[in-house]
Amino acid sequence: MRRVVYDPLKCAACKSCEIQCSVSHSLSKDLLSAVSESPPSLPRVAVAWTPGMNVPLKCAHCETAPCMLGCPVGAIRRDAGSDTVQIDDSRCIGCFSCVLVCPYGAVRLSFDRKRAYKCDGCVERLRAGEEPACASSCPTHALAFREIEEVASQNAASAAMRETAALLRGRETAGGEASPLEAILRMREEMARG
Amino acid sequence: MDKTLERKPYSNPGAEELTRKAEADDLLLVDERLRRMMPECAFGELGTCCVMCYMGPCRIDPFGQGPRVGVCGATPDVIVARNFLRAATGGAASHAGHARELAILLLEIAEGKAPGYRIREEGKLLALAGKLGVPVDGRPVSAVAADVARKALEDFGRQDGEPMNWIRARATKTEYAKWERLGLVVSNPHNEIETAMHRTSMGNDADPLNLWVATLRMGMVDNFAGLMLATDLSDVIFGIPTPKVVSANFSVVKENQVNIACHGHNPILASKVAEWADRLEAEAKAAGAERVNVVGVCCIGNELVMRYGVPYAGHEAQTELFLATGAIDAMVVDMQCIWPSLPGIAKCYKTRFITTVPFVRHPEAIHVDFHADRADERAQEIVRHAIAGFRDRKAAAVPVRIPDVSSTLLTGISVETLVAVLSTVNREDPLKPVIDAIASGDIAGAVGIVGCPNPKLRDGAMTERMAGELIRNNVLIVTTGCVNHILAQAGFLKSDATEKHAGPRLRKVLTAIGQAAGLGGPLPPVLHMGSCVDNSRIYDLLAALAGKLGVEISQLPVAGSAPEFMTEKAISIGSFFLSAGILVHLAPAPRVFGSPFAVSLLTEKLAGLNGGKALVAATPDGAVAGILAHIQEKRQALGLPRA
Ligand code: SF4
Ligand code: SF4
Ligand code: SF4
Ligand code: SF4
Numbered sequence: 001m002r003r004v005v006y007d008p009l010k011c012a013a014c015k016s017c018e019i020q021c022s023v024s025h026s027l028s029k030d031l032l033s034a035v036s037e038s039p040p041s042l043p044r045v046a047v048a049w050t051p052g053m054n055v056p057l058k059c060a061h062c063e064t065a066p067c068m069l070g071c072p073v074g075a076i077r078r079d080a081g082s083d084t085v086q087i088d089d090s091r092c093i094g095c096f097s098c099v100l101v102c103p104y105g106a107v108r109l110s111f112d113r114k115r116a117y118k119c120d121g122c123v124e125r126l127r128a129g130e131e132p133a134c135a136s137s138c139p140t141h142a143l144a145f146r147e148i149e150e151v152a153s154q155n156a157a158s159a160a161m162r163e164t165a166a167l168l169r170g171r172e173t174a175g176g177e178a179s180p181l182e183a184i185l186r187m188r189e190e191m192a193r194g
Numbered sequence: 195m196d197k198t199l200e201r202k203p204y205s206n207p208g209a210e211e212l213t214r215k216a217e218a219d220d221l222l223l224v225d226e227r228l229r230r231m232m233p234e235c236a237f238g239e240l241g242t243c244c245v246m247c248y249m250g251p252c253r254i255d256p257f258g259q260g261p262r263v264g265v266c267g268a269t270p271d272v273i274v275a276r277n278f279l280r281a282a283t284g285g286a287a288s289h290a291g292h293a294r295e296l297a298i299l300l301l302e303i304a305e306g307k308a309p310g311y312r313i314r315e316e317g318k319l320l321a322l323a324g325k326l327g328v329p330v331d332g333r334p335v336s337a338v339a340a341d342v343a344r345k346a347l348e349d350f351g352r353q354d355g356e357p358m359n360w361i362r363a364r365a366t367k368t369e370y371a372k373w374e375r376l377g378l379v380v381s382n383p384h385n386e387i388e389t390a391m392h393r394t395s396m397g398n399d400a401d402p403l404n405l406w407v408a409t410l411r412m413g414m415v416d417n418f419a420g421l422m423l424a425t426d427l428s429d430v431i432f433g434i435p436t437p438k439v440v441s442a443n444f445s446v447v448k449e450n451q452v453n454i455a456c457h458g459h460n461p462i463l464a465s466k467v468a469e470w471a472d473r474l475e476a477e478a479k480a481a482g483a484e485r486v487n488v489v490g491v492c493c494i495g496n497e498l499v500m501r502y503g504v505p506y507a508g509h510e511a512q513t514e515l516f517l518a519t520g521a522i523d524a525m526v527v528d529m530q531c532i533w534p535s536l537p538g539i540a541k542c543y544k545t546r547f548i549t550t551v552p553f554v555r556h557p558e559a560i561h562v563d564f565h566a567d568r569a570d571e572r573a574q575e576i577v578r579h580a581i582a583g584f585r586d587r588k589a590a591a592v593p594v595r596i597p598d599v600s601s602t603l604l605t606g607i608s609v610e611t612l613v614a615v616l617s618t619v620n621r622e623d624p625l626k627p628v629i630d631a632i633a634s635g636d637i638a639g640a641v642g643i644v645g646c647p648n649p650k651l652r653d654g655a656m657t658e659r660m661a662g663e664l665i666r667n668n669v670l671i672v673t674t675g676c677v678n679h680i681l682a683q684a685g686f687l688k689s690d691a692t693e694k695h696a697g698p699r700l701r702k703v704l705t706a707i708g709q710a711a712g713l714g715g716p717l718p719p720v721l722h723m724g725s726c727v728d729n730s731r732i733y734d735l736l737a738a739l740a741g742k743l744g745v746e747i748s749q750l751p752v753a754g755s756a757p758e759f760m761t762e763k764a765i766s767i768g769s770f771f772l773s774a775g776i777l778v779h780l781a782p783a784p785r786v787f788g789s790p791f792a793v794s795l796l797t798e799k800l801a802g803l804n805g806g807k808a809l810v811a812a813t814p815d816g817a818v819a820g821i822l823a824h825i826q827e828k829r830q831a832l833g834l835p836r837a
Binding site: 014015016018019020022023031032034035036040041042043137139 | 231233235236237239240253255256257258259260783787788790810
């Protein structure tokens with residue numbers, strides 16, 4: 001099962017993913033024309049921020065999707081072929097229950113505030129044999145389209161390494177060899193603390 | 195040549211061969227670096243990324259949900275205009291710096307402080323002096339030269355707000371009046387550059403229109419304080435280019451010779467290196483080489499080929515490949531377009547990479563500080579480095595691979611040359627045959643294809659396809675800058691290109707001129723007018739044509755195109771052509787699309803003010819369609835038949 005997975009430690013907040021998501025959901029599919037389309041094409045991924053971390057948030061296409069369970073009119077369905085959670089625009093009544101229950105904050109209000117919209121998993125691109133736009137545009141691979149099982153085992157291994165390193169360093173954060181990005185993130189953390 | 199290489203139409207088989215060699219040698223070349231960079235940051239592409247203060251970086255969400263103004267409140271229109279003006283300033287500063295060096299050199303020659311150089315073109319000097327109001331009668335040439343140089347240097351230091359000497363001397367009356375009306379006549383390039391940097395720094399100009407006017411003024415700086423001054427003075431010192439047929443492409447490098455690749459822009463250094471290459475032949479022979487072979491890459495290639503017929507190697511995006519041949523013994527550079535990747539690649543092949551300008555250095559390069567007063571000494575030192583490099587190469591048995599691809603080009607088409615060629619057709623009125631051909635529609639119009647190659651557009655052979663299509667439609671092409679290397683390598687700069695590619699009406703005219711001039715074939719459909727600073731020659735030619743017709747340049751059925759531009763210099767040159775009221779085609783897209791104001795100004799409103807207009811098209815078909823439509827429109831407005 002492939003999913004767009006994210007690694008917040010790598011996200012540089014350049015927002016290429018947002019731009020490319022918008023472009024790939026625009027009518028023209030071309031940046032220079034897309035910016036003048038009306039209504040504008042909206043990104044379905046958003047780089048959220050907390051001191052010390054950038055988190056590119058989007059729909060995780062959950063197996064037991066709270067939005068789907070919460071939708072009173074059954075406008076949200078799972079598309080079996082692509083294994084993605086889809087909002088049927090024509091049935092959405094704009095109650096925004098899905099917005100309230102989505103743990104990722106991945107569902108948003110459309111421009112006219114009459115419908116909900118969210119990441120559609122780039123089904124069109126998947127059918128064309130391409131990767132989701134956000135994952136393929138992320139220069140640091142903070143977002144990547146990968147096998148979820150593989151990610152799970154890798155994450156477990158790296159968590160173990162982190163724990164061990166932290167124990168050895170006496171729970172100090174990394175010193176001299178911090179990447180520039182880590183340094184910036186740490187600075188932001190300090191700033192937020194005041 | 196490796197016969198297994200599959201060829202795309204127009205692709206240079208030598209470039210492909212060397213790319214594969216470099217891959218095998220484990221080098222990371224431009225195409226791969228570009229691939230790894232993609233996609234490039236969209237905020238940058240739209241021009242809406244501002245890093246001018248440290249409250250930022252600020253980025254404007256083009257889709258309208260995120261930030262719509264910077265922390266300081268700057269709108270996307272302001273941010274785009276400021277960024278664009280800074281780019282134009284970078285370009286104009288480069289050209290002004292190039293020109294100022296030549297003005298200083300001319301003064302040094304006149305004062306006897308640059309013994310390695312002399313004035314080769316007294317006629318042009320005296321004509322220039324006449325236009326600048328420098329007295330010439332009965333005075334020694336050196337005194338006139340000193341005064342001309344001082345007139346140039348006065349422009350760089352002028353604080354009285356009066357128009358630049360060079361604009362007064364070199365602009366036609368019609369164009370001058372127009373620029374005065376539009377507030378585009380500049381006084382001092384350095385002041386304009388200073389003001390541009392000042393007004394775009396944190397918290398100054400926030401009026402997009404005012405900023406765009408400043409960009410047009412920067413275009414004026416670029417042309418008159420940069421291009422035109424540089425071309426004028428280069429011609430005086432190094433000679434007016436004359437026609438010659440020269441060989442081009444990878445095979446100009448010779449395995450058993452000491453190969454020196456000159457790279458950069460200003461002929462001051464390279465002309466001396468070329469001279470000493472011949473004078474030190476005996477030393478090269480003693481080292482076991484046949485001779486010293488100087489080849490020109492990038493715009494110095496254009497400078498050297500136009501005046502001295504030095505072999506015309508390749509363009510800026512091929513410099514890495516020339517190093518990868520393994521046969522370059524020294525690459526000597528002055529300024530502009532010198533990629534930081536080069537010294538590392540040079541090292542792999544025992545090539546000596548030599549920098550010569552204090553502000554163009556690299557930790558892995560050999561630095562030879564080049565000054566006009568000790569030019570001969572320094573040039574010898576450089577050539578000797580190359581001879582020693584040859585010894586190293588042979589001793590280490592560096593594997594050499596020089597693709598067996600070659601081409602020729604007709605070069606040296608200055609305005610003076612063109613007039614001389616045309617006067618073989620009509621002695622009294624040389625421009626008349628061209629004007630008549632344009633009037634009848636045998637020549638539909640003319641397009642200046644200029645600028646650099648950009649690896650982003652090389653795959654599609656943007657330049658070659660555009661040139662082929664325009665010629666087929668009876669449009670004459672003049673070119674300057676690095677795209678020339680592309681067109682020369684693809685065979686567009688020789689007689690048989692007229693037979694192969696030109697539309698029947700254009701072929702007829704070029705054949706007639708070629709025969710009258712005794713070329714033994716038609717004039718090529720693409721005329722090589724020089725390096726990027728020689729865009730001034732294109733402007734001069736247009737001014738002469740417009741003058742003869744009694745119209746403004748903006749009324750002519752002509753256009754400029756930088757089909758693969760990559761430097762800020764192309765931005766400033768383009769800005770000048772917009773000031774002059776000419777259609778300017780640009781690809782890739784300039785960084786203005788984040789600003790609705792900029793887009794409407796450049797593609798619509800400016801045309802109503804002075805005729806200038808930007809055309810953005812990233813495909814050859816789109817570009818050609820836009821240019822042809824423009825040419826027909828201009829023809830119609832002049833009452834000429836459709837062509
Ligand atoms: S997820 Fe990727 S594209 Fe998005 S901000 Fe991070 S690095 Fe940039
Ligand atoms: S807002 Fe639309 S999608 Fe969300 S729960 Fe209501 S009907 Fe369903
Ligand atoms: S998967 Fe596609 S729709 Fe979903 S956030 Fe990424 S780009 Fe947008
Ligand atoms: S000048 Fe204004 S727009 Fe630019 S970085 Fe500073 S706050 Fe942002």
